[in-house]
Amino acid sequence: MAKQKPDNLKEALVDEAFSVIEEKGVEQLSFREISRRLGVSHQAPYKHFASRDHILAAVIGRCFDAFASHLNNRPKADSSVDDLRNMGLAYMGFAEQHPLMYRLMFNTALPPVHDHPEMLAKSQHAFALLRDRLATMELRDPATDVPDPARHDAVFIWAALHGLASLMQSDAIATLGLSDRERDIARQRMFQRLSLAMHDQDVDRVE
Amino acid sequence: MAKQKPDNLKEALVDEAFSVIEEKGVEQLSFREISRRLGVSHQAPYKHFASRDHILAAVIGRCFDAFASHLNNRPKADSSVDDLRNMGLAYMGFAEQHPLMYRLMFNTALPPVHDHPEMLAKSQHAFALLRDRLATMELRDPATDVPDPARHDAVFIWAALHGLASLMQSDAIATLGLSDRERDIARQRMFQRLSLAMHDQDVDRVE
DNA sequence: CCATTCTAGTTGACACTGTCAACTTCATTT
């Protein structure tokens, strides 16, 4: 089991941490298990990470990097609306292709962000991609006094995407007994309804 | 610290488990801590719960009970649409008033549902409330062949509500720097956009 | 060139955890 001691232990620790989480789940992540697998002593990780939470934060930070880069690699469309749609699809695509990373970022009890500023920065960066995409879109009647409406629409869209993605992964979906085909239908329907909601410029005047 | 040994230890264990989670977080929940607080031996819980996961499942089951009853106690409205809206508001209200319970139900890595059928049943019951509410609503053009559309709209609405609720609680919201007032605005905006999306009966024909 | 300091790693210990096993108490049933 014990591999060659790697040159860059810090990187190797994070790699191995992810593997452990993949195989045995995040609760089973332990310094000692990682150490054993890398053939180093149980205290070696402490030279690079102050605590178990710190290496978890590093793993999650990597997930945010991968997520942001996935969003940026979406196919570029000409119109703003289409581009936003592509971003939404890219979001859902990441959640489907990398459910573990997705859960780690959004469904796990994160280590307290205050103690892990690097992780926080990466998470803010990922969200900024969506917010900035919306900021260029003039989504509302500028007469109302709602500050920074793009941010609120970003919240709405993010919430919807996140809700769907996390619902699709959760055990709750088994509750519903949706087939694969029905899952696709549900996702399409969601995008259609979101389109409807976002195309209407008059949201501030409803009710 | 050690209280009087209670008559109904099983109930008391679940109560105390919830307290521990409240105080120290779900990862810090331990049989031994619960036992100490109740003044019983560290093995006493095993007479009532097969494992740590089983008591966690019991705690979460209670949350689903409280959640379902909160949804059922919503103000009843005359029209279907208004009643659905009330249910949505009740949903968000529960998430805001009982963030811990909400997280336990939807944001925690649940103990594998297969091993905890009682918890699963309670969770299905809660979702059925929303699905049944939608089932009476004739939300679509019946000409298309999409099976059980109410279920798909239930997914959409549930996803949006869950996404917003969990976003509001997550550290991500700190990222955005929304004030309390802005949070309210974001929630209102979400309901408005959802109304827009759901009022349009032609969703199946879009694009 | 030698002494010092710093870094990355080591071993050992401690308190904590879940869980298995064996024991005791005591009420219920036969």
Next chain:
DNA sequence: AAATGAAGTTGACAGTGTCAACTAGAATGG
């Protein structure tokens, strides 16, 4: 009265995070 079974006990074991003290070796400074 004997047997049974449930509820609770103590004891043990392996696993965990983390503190402390130690070591080998590289870098640094005079």
